[in-house]
Amino acid sequence: MAPLVLGIETSCDETGIGLVRDGELLADGVASSVDEHARFGGIIPEIASRAHLEAMVPTLDRALTTAGVDLADVDVVAVTAGPGLVGPLTVGTAAAKALALALDRPLYGVNHIIAHAVVDTLVHGPFDDRVMALVVSGGHASLLLVDATVHVTELGSTLDDAPGEAFDKVGRLLGLPYPGGPHIDRLAREGTPDAIAFPRGLTAAKDQAKHAANFSFSGLKTAVARWVEARQDAGEPVPLADVAASFSAAVADVLTAKALAACARHEVGTLVVGGGFSANSQLRDLAQVRCSAAGVRLRIPPVRLCTDNGAMIAALGAALVDRGVPPSPPDFGVDSTLPLTQVVV
Ligand code: KG4
Ligand code: ZN
Numbered sequence: 001m002a003p004l005v006l007g008i009e010t011s012c013d014e015t016g017i018g019l020v021r022d023g024e025l026l027a028d029g030v031a032s033s034v035d036e037h038a039r040f041g042g043i044i045p046e047i048a049s050r051a052h053l054e055a056m057v058p059t060l061d062r063a064l065t066t067a068g069v070d071l072a073d074v075d076v077v078a079v080t081a082g083p084g085l086v087g088p089l090t091v092g093t094a095a096a097k098a099l100a101l102a103l104d105r106p107l108y109g110v111n112h113i114i115a116h117a118v119v120d121t122l123v124h125g126p127f128d129d130r131v132m133a134l135v136v137s138g139g140h141a142s143l144l145l146v147d148a149t150v151h152v153t154e155l156g157s158t159l160d161d162a163p164g165e166a167f168d169k170v171g172r173l174l175g176l177p178y179p180g181g182p183h184i185d186r187l188a189r190e191g192t193p194d195a196i197a198f199p200r201g202l203t204a205a206k207d208q209a210k211h212a213a214n215f216s217f218s219g220l221k222t223a224v225a226r227w228v229e230a231r232q233d234a235g236e237p238v239p240l241a242d243v244a245a246s247f248s249a250a251v252a253d254v255l256t257a258k259a260l261a262a263c264a265r266h267e268v269g270t271l272v273v274g275g276g277f278s279a280n281s282q283l284r285d286l287a288q289v290r291c292s293a294a295g296v297r298l299r300i301p302p303v304r305l306c307t308d309n310g311a312m313i314a315a316l317g318a319a320l321v322d323r324g325v326p327p328s329p330p331d332f333g334v335d336s337t338l339p340l341t342q343v344v345v
Contacts, residue, residue, distance in 0.1 A: 003075035003321055006099070007314025010092030011084025011112045012139070013037060013048045015055040017063040018311030019074075020318050025122045026067035028304070028311040031055035038178045042168075049087035056095050063310070074103060078317025081109030081328070081345045082338030083139075089334035097330065106327035108317045109345040111338055112308075113140055114152055116274035118319055119312035120301045131299070132268045134259040136283070137275035137308075138164030138179070141255070142340055143213045143262050146272075150319050154340045155262055156213025159202075163251050164277040166217040170224050170247055174240055184244045185280050191245030193282075198223050198250040203257065213262050220250055248282040256286045263296050270297045274312075279303045320344055 002022035009016035013033045019026040033051030037043050064071060079096030082089060093109065100107035117133035126148070133144040141158035161169070164181050171180010176187075201216035224247050231238050259271055271291055277283065278300055291298035305311060325344060332345045 003318070004069060004073050005076045005078055005314045005318040005321065006074045007310040007312065007317055008077070008079040008092050008096045009112070009308055009310045009313045010052045010088045011080045011082070012088060012308055013043050013051070014308040015052045015059050016308055016310030016313070017059045018309060018314035019063055019067040019069065020122065020311060020314035023122065023126070023318070025311050026069070027063040028309055029059045029063035029066065030309050031059045034179070041172060041178045043085070045085045045087045048085060049091050052088050052091040056091070071099070072103065074099070074105060076106050076108065076317055076321055077103070078108040078110050078313050078320075080112045080115070080313055081332060082112065082335035084112055084336060086334060086336045089336065093332075093334055101330070107330065108320055109328040109332045110313055110316045110320070111340065111343050112313075113142060113340055114144070114146070114150070114343050115312040115316040116306075117144065117146055117272050118150065118316045119305050119309070120272050120274060120299050121319070122311060122315050123301045123305065124299045127270075129270070130266075130268050131270040131272050132259060132263045132266065133272045133274065134255060135275045136163050136255060136273070136277035138162055138168065138181070138277070140275060141215045141217075143259060144340060145266060145268065149323050150316070150343055152341050152343055156211070156215070156258075157340070158215040158217065160216050160218035161221060162277070163217060163255065163280075166221045166251065167277070169221050173225055173228060174238070174243065181277065181280065184248060185282065187241050187244035188248040188282055189245075191239070191241030191243070193245045193249035195239070195242035196227060196246035198227075198246050200250055200254050203254060212265070213258060215254065215258065217251065220247070248280070252280070252282040252286040255283060256290045259287070260290055260294050260296060263294070269295075270299060272299045274301060274306060276307045278306045316343070
């Protein structure tokens with residue numbers, strides 16, 4: 001029987017426990033401390049660390065019950081080693097090391113960002129060839145080439161804000177609750193996407209040589225702020241839905257244009273989109289339209305597997321076991337800036 005892999009995720013504010021066997025997701029328990037951070041308008045690492053500590057055992061117990069297995073049935077433990085917040089990562093890896101030691105099982109410290117792409121294999125099957133992965137979240141935007149053995153080449157990343165971060169900042173500007181991303185998504189559906197011409201960062205011809213696969217969203221965020229301020233200074237009402245729709249359209253345009261250009265450049269026929277921001281409906285819709293037009297297969301996991309979860313860590317752990325990668329040394333440390341090319345520590 002294929003090994004039962006336990007995945008533990010604690011890189012940000014979600015305590016995620018996933019159980020995977022033979023490409024099948026048996027349980028996916030998540031506890032979030034997002035509400036505890038709302039009044040600060042951003043994640044407070046100390047609060048998140050404490051919440052992980054409190055949620056770890058109950059979330060693990062819930063996942064085991066859902067899967068109908070005992071802790072002793074777990075064959076392999078996988079945990080996020082980075083990138084992420086040091087305190088939260090430390091709580092997760094400490095729990096994973098304790099479990100692996102107590103159960104005498106191999107332990108894999110894995111890369112959170114790569115896991116955001118690999119989780120799609122639980123839904124749409126193994127990557128049978130090279131895929132282009134667009135991983136977009138509150139902390140990241142990266143274009144990666146991932147081959148069938150989970151070898152990763154980083155093509156580009158954001159030079160400043162991540163898309164989720166830009167959404168959360170624009171959300172604050174528009175007076176929406178934290179995190180603003182989902183609120184802007186909802187508002188945008190009532191607005192006109194081409195009402196306001198916001199800039200598309202790093203898409204000019206002069207940027208193509210160096211930044212074809214890099215992103216920049218801070219100029220866009222500033223442009224939205226200036227536009228809103230100008231309306232307020234003029235004593236005119238701010239058309240929130242049109243601002244949200246035009247801003248969302250700019251982000252989705254840049255992400256999908258660059259991802260499909262990278263597919264064409266590297267002759268890749270499949271685009272995988274993952275990470276918390278891939279919940280965004282403007283991105284999903286435009287990616288579908290443009291992939292269909294370009295003859296590229298689009299793979300996006302369902303929203304609950306796009307946000308941080310333990311299933312993605314278990315999926316990546318299982319992929320590493322599958323290809324015979326040796327486990328991590330028991331004394332590995334967390335790495336808040338773990339390079340994207342390092343799939344396992
Ligand atoms: O991957 P994730 O759960 O956590 C990180 O690793 O960052 O992503 C959360 C981010 C937040 O910035 C949130 O506002 C954004 O993803 N987000 C959205 C949507 N759902 C979540 N942004 C835009 N539209 C959405 N529907
Ligand atoms: Zn994430």
